[in-house]
Amino acid sequence: MKYEKDVTIYDIAKSLKLSAATVSRGLRNHPTINKHTRKEIIDTAKEMGYRSNSFASSLRTKKTNTIGVIVPRLNSYFVASVLAGMEDVSYKEGYNLIISQSLEKVEKEVFNAHTMFNKxxxxxxxSLAYDSINIDHLIPFFKKNIPVVFFDRTSQNNESTSILIDNYKAAYETTKHLLDNGCTRIMHLAGNLLRNVYAERLQGYKAALKDHNIIFDEALIYTSKLDEEAGYSAADYILSLQADKRPNGVFSANDTAAVHCMIRLKSAGVVIPNDIAFAGFNNDPISKVIEPNLTTINYSGYHVGEAAALSLINHLKGTTNIKTTNTIVLRADLIIRDSSVKK
Amino acid sequence: MKYEKDVTIYDIAKSLKLSAATVSRGLRNHPTINKHTRKEIIDTAKEMGYRSNSFASSLRTKKTNTIGVIVPRLNSYFVASVLAGMEDVSYKEGYNLIISQSLEKVEKEVFNAHTMFNKxxxxxxxSLAYDSINIDHLIPFFKKNIPVVFFDRTSQNNESTSILIDNYKAAYETTKHLLDNGCTRIMHLAGNLLRNVYAERLQGYKAALKDHNIIFDEALIYTSKLDEEAGYSAADYILSLQADKRPNGVFSANDTAAVHCMIRLKSAGVVIPNDIAFAGFNNDPISKVIEPNLTTINYSGYHVGEAAALSLINHLKGTTNIKTTNTIVLRADLIIRDSSVKK
DNA sequence: TTTATTTTTGTAATCGGTTACAAATTAGTA
DNA sequence: TACTAATTTGTAACCGATTACAAAAATAAA
Structure with a gap:
């Protein structure tokens, strides 16, 4: 088991009879280095199998070229797409990602933030956990002027940029679409209203109702975690309602809840969309599998990830200032499928 | 904009009138430190808001407490689950993950491996890209005795551990299940046979046929990338076959291809499972949404991730040796749903 | 040729922990 | 009390790259 010793700039310096400082500069294309010398340095570095020691460098420069990412959970299609977008951008720009999940729990989010800070x-x-109430755990970042970019599940504050879609507008349009298609009693499957995304979707829903002169009915708001189980429970709730109290349309704040709600309702004999029309949010792969296909908001996780990473990196490189760019709103489109068009 | 200077062990040392060495030892629970002194050190560290500088530490110890992860793509449910498992274990053990995706391309995999090596x-x-032919790009790791653990898409070699399921057995059982349920001509939607997982599934399929005295028919193997598009194409292929050449069962190497193939066939009037029975692989969320629900192999990505990370970390901590533990086989179960049970 | 400039390279300190080895302190024993 | 052994703490070198400042070399101007 032979460990070949790592090649350092000192080795290169010795081999070229130069000083380590010159080698260091040469490798980084420092302007004061003679181009001929630089070429020699770079060539020998390659030849000797040199790889820069990022710790030594980070220790000295206090830059890590590493970006921390905290997501609610890794195993969701949306989050995976976001990460894919972030990864793409980051690698191109020479940054690495350290990724962690809060599992929707504040405590883990706090812990992860600490770890990121220490790293x-x-x-x-x-993207905030389901029930994070404040962002006190990010104060150390703000204090040290370490840029923070929120995406999707954001938090309003002056210290950082947020990447999101116009949830209000998307929800408004979706609700309007249901109304235009004959729905008169629309139930809304809502998420935790602490989270901007869910609060705004609710607002958009309410606004659309109001503009169509429909009175908002608290009994038609079903707040949950929006997971599979919640979808089933929502269906049970609907089925438990008296016939005249039942909704004839459902706007869910995500596709998972919508789809599983549909599944349960269908097995109970409810006909979709004629009895109850459905619309979801996210354009998850399952929305194209459920029958009838689910009308939903298409909202590219990949682009969110790209935009978030780009915004952060631009700030790190000094191109833009994070405090002036407060919010970046991405496009989101309503995709109309069979689940919402009554025949 | 005030940057408070970071607290170092020297600051703590000065404040306690000790040497930095003692502080360093105290913080790491070194045995030669007096417990009373240790307590004082830890208390003042907390009080002063000390955070260890991992670069200085890594520079000296040549340990980074960071694990590199390369996956084919981030935006798949299976991969996301694997990462969730890895993340859980790693954080508990004090390791960070640096994650990158090869996007199924060898070149990016090679590039990413280099980056990881340099970091x-x-x-x-x-987990190897779709068409990685060899693992030459991992040689630097082997040479430097940096442990490598393969998961899912593995590569046989003596240098590293592999985490996988018994794909052969799972495929055998699935095929047998289809045969037992009256299928006589079973088509197999295969992935790239360079990848162990797909090659073994094909072998299991073949073996089951053989044991049931059914002659293997090359025309019933449809090799593809197993994505949505491939599912549709496979359906088109089936529909293009003469009635007597059509399969009455399909065993797909993943759920995505199976489900989209089903969708297209259904819209062409094919009745599932009576005309054609279906079985997939992975237990992706869509398998529970498609109608009829898809019979599949349940195979926990989370556990794969856990096992892979644990195996690597145990090796790093010296608990086990990676060269002796060559393969870890995880449990996988056939979940029988309506898509495969003819009535 | 001499002096002033501009280019290019070198010196040495620094970043913050870690650790081999030495020194000092305390405990144990005769 | 004197001396040996065990605990505890300190000294100083080191990890490898970066950079302020100085010095040397090359070029231009007088």
């Missing part, structure tokens, strides 16, 4: 990430990308 | 990860977790 001295250059910046942080975060 | 000096303590170990590497990798």
């Amino acid at each position: 001295r990430v250059d910046g942080l990308l975060i | 000096r990860v303590d170990g590497l977790l990798i």
Whole structure:
């Protein structure tokens, strides 16, 4: 078991009879280095199998070229797409991602934020856990001027940029679409209203109702975690309602809840969309599998990830200032499928 | 904009009138430190808001407490679950993950492996890209004795551990199940046979046929990328076959292809399972949404991730030796749903 | 040729922990 | 009390790259 010793700039320096400082500069294309010398340095470096020691460098420069990412959970299609977008951008720009999940729990989010802080990430990308009430755990970042970019599940504050879609508008349009298609009693499957995304979707829903002169009915709001189980429970709730109290349309804040609600209702004999029309949110792969296919809001996780990473990196490189760019709103489109068009 | 200077062990040392060495030892529970002194050190560290500088530490110890992960793509449910499992274990053990995706391309996989190597990860977790032919790009790791653990898409070699399921057995059982349910001509939707997982599934399929005295028919093997598009194409292929050449059962190497193939066939009037029975692989969320629900192999990505990370970390901590533990086989179960039970 | 400039390279300190080895302190024993 | 052994703490070098400042070399101007 032979460990070949790592090649350092000193080895290169010795081999070229130069000083380590010159080698260091040469490798980084420092302007004061003679181009001929630089070429020699780079060539020998390659030849000797040199690889830069990022710790030595980070220790000295206090830059890590690492971005921390905290997501609610890794195993969701949307989050996976977001990460894919972030990864693409980051690698191109020479940054690495350290990824962690809060599992929707505040405590883990706090813990992860601490870890990221201690690992001295250059910046942080975060989507808040289901029930994070405040962002006190990010104060150390703000204090040290480490940029933080929120995406999707954001938090209003002046210290950082947020990447999101116009949830209000998307929800408004979706609700309007249901109304235009003959729905008169629309139930809304809502998420935790602490989270901007869910609060805004609810607002958009309410606004659309109001504009169509429909009185908002608290009994038609079903708040949950929006997971499979919640979808089933929502269906049970609907089935438990008296016939005249039942909704004839459902707008769910995500596809998972919508789809599983549909499944349960269908097995109970409810006909979709004629008895109850459905619309979801996210354009998850399952929305194209359920029958009838689910009308939903298409909202590219990949682009969210790209935008978030890009925004952070631009700030790190000094191109833009994070405090002036407060919010970036991405496009989201209503995709109309069979689940919402009554025949 | 005030940057408070970071607290170092020297600051703590000065404040306690001790040497930095003692502080360093105290913080790491070194045995030669007096418990009373240790307590004082830890208390003042907390009080002063000390956070250890991992670069200084890594520079000296040549350990990074970071594990590199390379996956084919981030945006799949299976991969996301694997990462969730890895993340859980790693964080508990004090390791961070650096995650990257090869996007199924060899070149990016090679590039990512280089980056990981340069970032000096303590170990590497990798699932190979769709068409990686060899693992030459991992040679630097082997040479430097940096442990590598393969998961799912593995590669046979003596240098590293592999985490997988018994694909052969799972495929055998699935095929047998279809045969037992009256299928006589079973088509197999295969993936790239360079990848162990797909090659073994094909072998299991073949073996089951043989044991049931059914002659293997090359025309019933449809090799593809197993994505949505491939599912549709497979359906088109089936529909293009003469009635007597059509399969009455399909065993797909993943759920995505199976489900989309089903969708297209259904819209062409094919009745599932009576005309054609279906079985997939992975237990993706869509398998529970498609109608009829898809029979599939349940195979916990989470556990794969856990096992892979644990195996690597145990090796790093010296608990086990990666060269002796060559393969870890995880449980996989056939879940029988309506898509395969003819009535 | 001499002096002033501009280019290019070198010196040495620094970043913050870690650790081999030495020194000092305390405990144990005769 | 004197001396040996065990605990505890300190000294100083080191990990490898970066950079302020100094010095040397090359070029231009007088």
